[in-house]
Amino acid sequence: MTDESSSSTLRRHALKHVLKLALFGAVAVGLSAGQAFAASTNVAVAANFTEAAKEIAAAFQKKTGHEAVLSFGSSGQFFTQINQDAPFQVFLSADSARPQKLEESPLGVKGSRFTYAVGKLVLWSKSPGVVKGEETLKEAKFAKLSICNPTAAPYGAAAVETMQALKLDAELKPKLVEGANITQAYQFVQTGNAEVGFVALSQVINDKDGSRWMVPQTLYKPITQDAVLLKKGEANVAAKAFIDFLKGPEARAIIEKYGYEPGKVS
Amino acid sequence: MHNLPPDIWQPVWLTIELAAITTIILLIVGTPIAWWLSRSRAAWKEGVAAVVAMPLVLPPTVLGFYLLVLMGPDGPGGALASLWGGRTLAFTFGGLVFGSVIYSMPFVVQPIRNAFDAIGDRPLEVAATLRASPLKAFWTVAVPLARPGFLAGAVLGFAHTVGEFGIVLMIGGNIPGSTKVLSVAIYDYVETSQWREANILAGGMAAFAFVVILTMMMLEKRTARIRG
Numbered sequence: 001m002t003d004e005s006s007s008s009t010l011r012r013h014a015l016k017h018v019l020k021l022a023l024f025g026a027v028a029v030g031l032s033a034g035q036a037f038a039a040s041t042n043v044a045v046a047a048n049f050t051e052a053a054k055e056i057a058a059a060f061q062k063k064t065g066h067e068a069v070l071s072f073g074s075s076g077q078f079f080t081q082i083n084q085d086a087p088f089q090v091f092l093s094a095d096s097a098r099p100q101k102l103e104e105s106p107l108g109v110k111g112s113r114f115t116y117a118v119g120k121l122v123l124w125s126k127s128p129g130v131v132k133g134e135e136t137l138k139e140a141k142f143a144k145l146s147i148c149n150p151t152a153a154p155y156g157a158a159a160v161e162t163m164q165a166l167k168l169d170a171e172l173k174p175k176l177v178e179g180a181n182i183t184q185a186y187q188f189v190q191t192g193n194a195e196v197g198f199v200a201l202s203q204v205i206n207d208k209d210g211s212r213w214m215v216p217q218t219l220y221k222p223i224t225q226d227a228v229l230l231k232k233g234e235a236n237v238a239a240k241a242f243i244d245f246l247k248g249p250e251a252r253a254i255i256e257k258y259g260y261e262p263g264k265v266s
Numbered sequence: 267m268h269n270l271p272p273d274i275w276q277p278v279w280l281t282i283e284l285a286a287i288t289t290i291i292l293l294i295v296g297t298p299i300a301w302w303l304s305r306s307r308a309a310w311k312e313g314v315a316a317v318v319a320m321p322l323v324l325p326p327t328v329l330g331f332y333l334l335v336l337m338g339p340d341g342p343g344g345a346l347a348s349l350w351g352g353r354t355l356a357f358t359f360g361g362l363v364f365g366s367v368i369y370s371m372p373f374v375v376q377p378i379r380n381a382f383d384a385i386g387d388r389p390l391e392v393a394a395t396l397r398a399s400p401l402k403a404f405w406t407v408a409v410p411l412a413r414p415g416f417l418a419g420a421v422l423g424f425a426h427t428v429g430e431f432g433i434v435l436m437i438g439g440n441i442p443g444s445t446k447v448l449s450v451a452i453y454d455y456v457e458t459s460q461w462r463e464a465n466i467l468a469g470g471m472a473a474f475a476f477v478v479i480l481t482m483m484m485l486e487k488r489t490a491r492i493r494g
Contacts, residue, residue: 074457076457076458076459077456077457079459080456080457080459083459143352143353143354144353144354144357144439146439149440149454149457149458151454151457151458152454152457152458176441177356177357177439177440177441178439178440178441179439179440180435180440180453180457184435184436187334187436188334188356188439191334191335191338191356192338192339192340192344192353192354193334193337193338193339193353193354193356193357193437194354194357194439195353
C-alpha cells in the first residue's frame, strides 16, 4: 500500500517534470523562433529625410517586429562609405544618380532601385516677413544665404539651379555659406548666423514661425530621392521588408506628411 | 601634376595663415596665463587650469555648437560684429581665428606652464637679490630658461590648428579663400569621390604630422638634457 502510493506520487512528480520541461521547451522554441523572425537592418538615410525616416522606422517596427537601425549623413558621404564596404543594407539617397551607380555596380541589387520621395526646396528664414518670394533673392537684403554643398548634396544643386534660373547666381555668390549637408545649412539659419537659407521643405514643414518661399518646381530639376537595396542586405528579411514597407501606404502617408511627394510605385 | 583643380592649394595657404596667426596670438595670450598658473597660490587656480584644458576632452562639435550660438546675432559675437556693421562672427576668417585660439589653447599653455614649473623659485630669487625687477627677471631669466616649453607650445599649437576639423566645419561655412581650410577641403574631396585630390592633401597632412611628432620628440630629448 505504502509502496504503491509512494510510487504513484513518484510517477505524478515525474509527469509534472516532463510537462514543465515540455512547457519550457515550447516557450524557448517560441522565443528563439520569434527572435529569428524579428531581424534588424542597417539603413543609411540622407540627412534631409531624417525625421520622416525615424517615424517610418517606428511604424515599420510596430507592424513587422523588425528593427531598422538608421544612420544619417549626406548622400555623398554614404556613397563613398558604401564603396568602402560600409555595413549598410539599404540606402535612402537624396538623389537618383548615386543609387543608380550602386545598382549598376556589384554593391547594389539589380532592379531594386525606386523613387521613394520627391523633395521640395524652400527658401527659409526664422524671422517672419523676411522671405516673401523670389524678390527676396533679387533684393538680397541679407548678409548670408546658406545652402548645402552643391556637389555632394542634391538640395545644394537645386539651390544653385534656382539661382541660375533667376540669373542671380553671380550676384549672390559672395553671400553664400555652405553646410556639409542639409542639416547644417538649416542649422546656420536656425542659429541666425545666416538670415536666409535654401533648405528642404521637410525640415521646416512644422515650423509655424518664420517665413518661407516654396521654390517653384519650374526653377530646378525635380529632386527625385531613390532608394536601393545593397548586396549586404540581399539575404536579410528585415532589409527587404523595410523596402516593401517604404513602398506601402503607411510609409507613403508619412512621406507626404513631411512635405514630400511620394514616388510612383511601379 | 596636371588635371588638378587650380584652387587645390588655396586651402593649404589659408590653413598655414590661420595656424600662424592663432599660434602668435596664443603665445601672447597664453604666456601670462601659463605664468600665473605656475606661480599663483590662489585656491581656484586649478579651476582655471581645468577650463583651459577642457578643449582636450570636449568633442570639437561641442565647441563648434557653442561657438555657432555665441557668434550669432543673438550672442555676444553678434554684438561685437555689429560694431563694424556685421551680424555674425561665423563664416569669417576672424571667427575661425577666435575658435582656433580657444581650441588650441591647452596645447600652448600646458608646455609653457610645465617649463615655468621646472625652473622653480630659486633662479628668480637669485635675480631679485641682484636687484632685477620682477619684469626684468621674467624676461632675462624665466623666458630663456623656458625656451623649450615655448618651442613645444608653438609647434603643438600650430599643428593642432592645422588639424582642426569639427569646429571649422560647424562655424566656417566652407567659403573658399576665407574659411575653407585644409581639413574641410579633404572632407569635400572625399564626399564627392575626388580621391586623387583627397590623397594629395591627406598624404601631405600625414607627412606633416610625422615631422611635427619627430620634432617634438627631439625637443623633449633636448629639454631632458638641459634639466639633467
